[in-house]
Amino acid sequence: MxxxxxxxxxxxxxxxxxxxxxxxxxxxxxxxxxxxxxxxxxxxxxxxxxxxxxxxxxxxxxxxxxxxxxxxxxxxxxxxxxxxxxxxxxxxSGARILTHEEDSLLEIQLKLINKPPVKSIQTEYGHIVDCIDINKQLAFDHPLLKHHKIQNAVIQMEKKKYYTGVEGSVTVYDPQVKEGQTYAQVYVYNGDDLNYYNLITTGWMVSPDIYHDGSPHFFAVFTDTNYNWWISIEGFVVGYYPKEIVFNLNQPQGLGWGGVAVGNPNGNSAPPMGSGEFSDGSNACEFSNIQYRNQENTTLAPQLPHYKIITDNPKCYDLKYDGYKNPEFGFTFKFGGPGGPCSN
CATH class of the missing domain: 3.30.420.10 (Ribonuclease H-like superfamily/Ribonuclease H)
Structure with a gap:
C-alpha cells in the first residue's frame, strides 16, 4: 500500500x-x-x-x-x-458587495419568506414577534418539507397563567416510515392552541428524510424563548436551554403530550404514528406517569375539565386517556394509528 x-x-x-x-x-x-x-x-x-x-x-x-x-x-x-x-x-469573507442581480434575487427571497402573521406581539423588551400559522412556517418552504401535512394526536392542558414543568414516560417504537416523519413528544409553549409562536419539545422521532434510516432517535427542538429550561431522561440532564437563547418562555401558558405525523407534500399516504396501531391495539404506544407543575410548582396530573384531547384525523390516528392506572405507571394514555390515505 x-x-x-x-x-x-x-x-x-x-x-x-x-x-x-x-x-x-x-x-x-x-x-x-x-x-x-x-x-x-x-x-x-x-x-x-x-x-x-x-x-x-x-x-x-x-x-x-x-x-x-x-x-x-x-x-x-x-x-x-x-x-x-x-x-x-x-x-x-469579512465584507462583500452584492451585484445588482444578486440583490434582486435576495429581494425575491425576502418577499417569499415574509409570511403574513395571524397575530403580532410586542415583548417587554420591545421585540415584535409575528405568530405564523404552524402549517405556513418558513421551515415548510424547504423542498423536503414544503406542503407537508401535519396530523396531531395529543393531550393538551388548558391555557393558564403559566406552568413550570412537564414530564412523562413513553414507549419507543420503530414504525415503518417510508416518507415523512413521525414522533412522540412532550412540550411547553406560548401561543394560541397548536399555532405555537414559542415552543420547546422533546421525545423520539423516526424520519428517513432527516436521519437517513428507519430507527427512532431522541430529539429536542426549541424556538427562540427568556427562561432557563432543562431536559432530562431518567434523572440525567441531557439538554439545557438558557434564557440568553430563548425568549418569552419564562411563563409558558400551555403544555402537552402526544404524537405527531408529518406527511410528504405529494404523497397520498401519511406515515404511521406511535407503534402504528390505534389506541385499542395490543401494542399501542403508551405515555405513562404524565405530570405537570403549575405556577405554585405543585406536581399534578391531567384532570377534567382542565385538558382537551386533539386528534386532527380520527380516521388515521386516535388517542385514549386512561387516567390513573396504578402506582407504577400513574396516569397514562395510548395513542397512534396506521396512517395511510388521511386526506380530508
Whole structure:
C-alpha cells in the first residue's frame, strides 16, 4: 500500500487558511480538536488544541472542530479566510458587495419568506414577534418539507397563567416510515392552541428524510424563548436551554403530550404514528406517569375539565386517556394509528 500524500495549498493574499481536525478517544469518552491558522506565505499565525470531555462520534467531532475553528478565528481577529477540514472547504469573507442581480434575487427571497402573521406581539423588551400559522412556517418552504401535512394526536392542558414543568414516560417504537416523519413528544409553549409562536419539545422521532434510516432517535427542538429550561431522561440532564437563547418562555401558558405525523407534500399516504396501531391495539404506544407543575410548582396530573384531547384525523390516528392506572405507571394514555390515505 502506498501512503497518500496530502498537500497544503496557501490562500491568496491577504486571505488566511484555517485547518481544523478532530480525533475520537472512545475509551476515554472524550475527543480532541485542533485548529491551525496560516497566512498566504504559510506562516503560522495561531494554533489551538482543545480536549472536550464528551463521547462524540466522528461526524459530530468534525462539526465541533468547525465550530471551535470559527470561534478561534473570531477571537484572533481573522475575518477573511478559507476553512478546511477532512471533507470540507469554506470561504468566509469579512465584507462583500452584492451585484445588482444578486440583490434582486435576495429581494425575491425576502418577499417569499415574509409570511403574513395571524397575530403580532410586542415583548417587554420591545421585540415584535409575528405568530405564523404552524402549517405556513418558513421551515415548510424547504423542498423536503414544503406542503407537508401535519396530523396531531395529543393531550393538551388548558391555557393558564403559566406552568413550570412537564414530564412523562413513553414507549419507543420503530414504525415503518417510508416518507415523512413521525414522533412522540412532550412540550411547553406560548401561543394560541397548536399555532405555537414559542415552543420547546422533546421525545423520539423516526424520519428517513432527516436521519437517513428507519430507527427512532431522541430529539429536542426549541424556538427562540427568556427562561432557563432543562431536559432530562431518567434523572440525567441531557439538554439545557438558557434564557440568553430563548425568549418569552419564562411563563409558558400551555403544555402537552402526544404524537405527531408529518406527511410528504405529494404523497397520498401519511406515515404511521406511535407503534402504528390505534389506541385499542395490543401494542399501542403508551405515555405513562404524565405530570405537570403549575405556577405554585405543585406536581399534578391531567384532570377534567382542565385538558382537551386533539386528534386532527380520527380516521388515521386516535388517542385514549386512561387516567390513573396504578402506582407504577400513574396516569397514562395510548395513542397512534396506521396512517395511510388521511386526506380530508
Amino acid at each position: 502506498v501512503p497518500q500524500v496530502v498537500g497544503w495549498s496557501p490562500p491568496t493574499r491577504p486571505r488566511y487558511k484555517i485547518n481544523v481536525d478532530g480525533s475520537v478517544f472512545s475509551t476515554l469518552e472524550s475527543v480532541g480538536v485542533g485548529v491551525l491558522i496560516r497566512d498566504s506565505e504559510g506562516q503560522v499565525i495561531a494554533v489551538l488544541s482543545k480536549k472536550i470531555n464528551a463521547p462524540l462520534g466522528a461526524l459530530e467531532v468534525e462539526a465541533r472542530a468547525v465550530e471551535v475553528g470559527l470561534e478561534f478565528a473570531r477571537d484572533t481577529g481573522v475575518h477573511d479566510f478559507i476553512l478546511e477540514g477532512d471533507s470540507l472547504s469554506y470561504r468566509v
